[in-house]
Amino acid sequence: MFNYTFYWSIVWEKFPELLQGARITLEVTILSMIFGTALALPLSLWRRAREGVGHAFATGWVELARNTPALFQVYMVYFGLGSLHIHLPSYFAMVAALTFNNAGYLAETFRGGLNSVPPQQLSAARSLGMSAFSAYAYVVFPQVFQVVFFPYVNQLNWALLNSSLGMIIGLRELTGATQAAQSESFRTFEFFIVAACIYYVMAKAIETLAQLASWRLFGR
Amino acid sequence: MQFQLPYSGLQWSDLPYVLLGVWNTLILTLAAATFGTLIGVVIGWLRQDVPVARVVLAPYVDVTRSVPLIIQFILVNSSFALAGIPLEPLWVGVIVLSLYMGVLTSELVRAGLGAVRFQLKWASRSLGMSYWQELRYVSAPLALRTFFPGWIGTVIALTKDTALVSVVGYVELLRASQVLINRTNEALLVLAGTGLFYFAICYPISLYSRRLERTFQHD
Numbered sequence: 363m364f365n366y367t368f369y370w371s372i373v374w375e376k377f378p379e380l381l382q383g384a385r386i387t388l389e390v391t392i393l394s395m396i397f398g399t400a401l402a403l404p405l406s407l408w409r410r411a412r413e414g415v416g417h418a419f420a421t422g423w424v425e426l427a428r429n430t431p432a433l434f435q436v437y438m439v440y441f442g443l444g445s446l447h448i449h450l451p452s453y454f455a456m457v458a459a460l461t462f463n464n465a466g467y468l469a470e471t472f473r474g475g476l477n478s479v480p481p482q483q484l485s486a487a488r489s490l491g492m493s494a495f496s497a498y499a500y501v502v503f504p505q506v507f508q509v510v511f512f513p514y515v516n517q518l519n520w521a522l523l524n525s526s527l528g529m530i531i532g533l534r535e536l537t538g539a540t541q542a543a544q545s546e547s548f549r550t551f552e553f554f555i556v557a558a559c560i561y562y563v564m565a566k567a568i569e570t571l572a573q574l575a576s577w578r579l580f581g582r
Numbered sequence: 583m584q585f586q587l588p589y590s591g592l593q594w595s596d597l598p599y600v601l602l603g604v605w606n607t608l609i610l611t612l613a614a615a616t617f618g619t620l621i622g623v624v625i626g627w628l629r630q631d632v633p634v635a636r637v638v639l640a641p642y643v644d645v646t647r648s649v650p651l652i653i654q655f656i657l658v659n660s661s662f663a664l665a666g667i668p669l670e671p672l673w674v675g676v677i678v679l680s681l682y683m684g685v686l687t688s689e690l691v692r693a694g695l696g697a698v699r700f701q702l703k704w705a706s707r708s709l710g711m712s713y714w715q716e717l718r719y720v721s722a723p724l725a726l727r728t729f730f731p732g733w734i735g736t737v738i739a740l741t742k743d744t745a746l747v748s749v750v751g752y753v754e755l756l757r758a759s760q761v762l763i764n765r766t767n768e769a770l771l772v773l774a775g776t777g778l779f780y781f782a783i784c785y786p787i788s789l790y791s792r793r794l795e796r797t798f799q800h801d
Binding site: 366425426428429430431432433434437438441442444445446519523524526527529530537550551554555557558561562565566 | 644645647648649650651652653654656657660661664665738742743744745746748749756760763767768769770773774776777780781784785788
């Protein structure tokens with residue numbers, strides 16, 4: 363048992379490839395968060411509307427995104443659209459699938475944030491003579507932002523970890539790049555330990571930055 | 583000469599294979615949820631009430647939450663292989679997912695115990711209850727109400743995460759459907775069926791948990 367010599371130098375030779383993978387991981391994560399946020403805003407408003415086509419559409423999206431595995435969503439974009447002769451490269455398929463997922467979760471987060479501000483505050487601001495725009499901009503949104511901030515960062519971390527699914531559809535993000543790099547030497551353990559460390563550093567960096575921003579912005 | 587890929591359509595005889603995938607998904611979910619909850623309750627209580635445990639367990643909690651599950655599966659799989667005891671894919675899945683579920687559950691247990699007002703604890707202690715009596719009759723029942731809806735949400739997340747064990751060769755539902763897709767080239771049809779299955783499990787449970795949450799908020 364354990365008469366195995368670890369062999370790390372081979373990992374350092376391939377380290378630049380792993381870093382290149384990490385860059386793609388970050389790209390996919392950030393793009394999918396930007397698009398996901400842009401889609402989640404109207405979705406959360408439609409969800410609040412209680413009825414109509416928009417509500418049905420948004421509810422369908424949110425429930426589908428939250429109640430099926432992320433890997434299933436990736437397959438659906440990559441293989442499912444493929445059988446309709448829409449062939450996306452794995453990079454765009456990954457961004458699209460993660461965007462779908464992020465939008466679903468973020469829509470619920472935003473909805474919760476909007477619900478957490480009592481409607482009386484809006485009425486009060488309006489009756490003080492503020493325009494609808496400034497009532498939202500100065501009274502409602504600052505509070506929503508504060509409620510939504512940490513769940514949003516959580517979702518960002520989820521997206522980072524979920525982007526590792528790219529390996530399965532052949533994307534060379536960090537996990538995929540690691541898989542490819544180890545396939546010449548089969549030093550699986552060494553390579554993936556290093557990949558795990560890179561993920562850990564990225565996740566911790568996001569968490570730390572978020573904490574710093576929160577102290578700066580909200581004083582807590 | 584044109585090479586023709588020999589696809590064959592979906593047949594009724596594929597059904598047992600899909601059902602095997604369903605069964606494997608359910609078994610894995612059940613095992614990991616059971617072990618994970620047991621681990622999580624103990625760890626969550628330790629992290630809430632024993633300061634030393636908080637420090638000792640911090641790396642485990644931290645790493646489990648910041649490394650993708652796929653990589654955790656691969657690492658556990660290959661480290662057992664290196665140690666010379668190759669493990670069945672099912673057990674790789676059970677180990678990783680139980681530890682993962684344990685961390686998520688422990689957060690909920692902590693939040694639940696933390697939500698019990700400390701005046702209540704002091705009151706019960708000054709009535710002569712021991713630490714354990716207080717935990718058993720006062721804190722735990724109150725913590726359970728905040729814990730339960732979140733725990734159901736975690737089980738749903740776990741059900742979805744079982745799909746990832748396919749990377750170490752476990753034939754669960756999504757893997758089984760991918761094999762079928764490779765043979766039949768009917769990606770959309772097979773995937774729609776698979777998605778419907780996951781949805782049929784997760785959606786009712788999540789509706790139930792949301793209703794519970796609302797009930798608990800109102801009293």
